[in-house]
Amino acid sequence: MLLLVFGEHLSRNALLPALAPRIDGTSNSFSVAAFSLLQRIDEKLCSALGCFNRPVSDFAAWKITSATLSPENAREGLKKPANQSILQVEIQNRLAIPILLPNLEISLTDAEESELKSIELAPKEWLPQSWQESHPDFSKFGAPAGEIIQAELPITLPPNAAGYRVRILYPQ
Known part of the structure; x- marks a missing residue:
């Protein structure tokens, strides 16, 4: 025992x-x-x-509940260049324990599904500033159990972009 x-x-x-x-x-x-x-x-x-409590990285914990790419100039009255867009992402920690925040990878593709551009964002880059301020030690403690995070990320699209994918990953 x-x-x-x-x-x-x-x-x-x-x-x-x-x-x-x-x-x-x-x-x-x-x-x-x-x-x-x-x-x-x-x-x-x-x-x-005595324990060393650290958040763990677990792909199974995360669920991307929505990801929408919309042209920013449609909302701004064409003030911005035509290839500027906003990616809205909602991600959730589905486990009952804190989990280390992942990086987000955005892959932009053409009509034939060939990758045109890949963007990798660390948590400090994709987490909303208000969320970072309300969770000042997020890099140490991770995302709380059940936490839903909504982020809006400005993205410049290549001229022939036709699709996108959003994935989570942990750097090695």
Whole structure:
């Protein structure tokens, strides 16, 4: 039993995200209750033995709920160049624990789906300034459980751009 307790303590940064239920309601009630018990045990172990609490990176935690690319000049009365657009992205941490914020990668493609341009944005570049101010230690603690983040990103499109993809990634 003692070996099991110390094993949990040593592997907590891999074990907790793997067992964390999803906030979006897709987890069954048994797994939610079991995870709640595991968190209470983990908190007691951490208070007794000390823990290094750091957010973990987990692709499965993130859900891009919407991504829309719209011309900025349509809203601005043609004050901006024709190739200036706004990418609106909504992303959610679906797990019941804080998760490290990912980079966003925007791939712009032509009509044949060939990539024209790829843009990679670190969290400081894509997170709204108001969100960064309300979560000053986001790089240390990650995004809270269930957090939904809405961002608007200005993007200059190549002249023959016809499509786009938004992906999350963690730098190596």
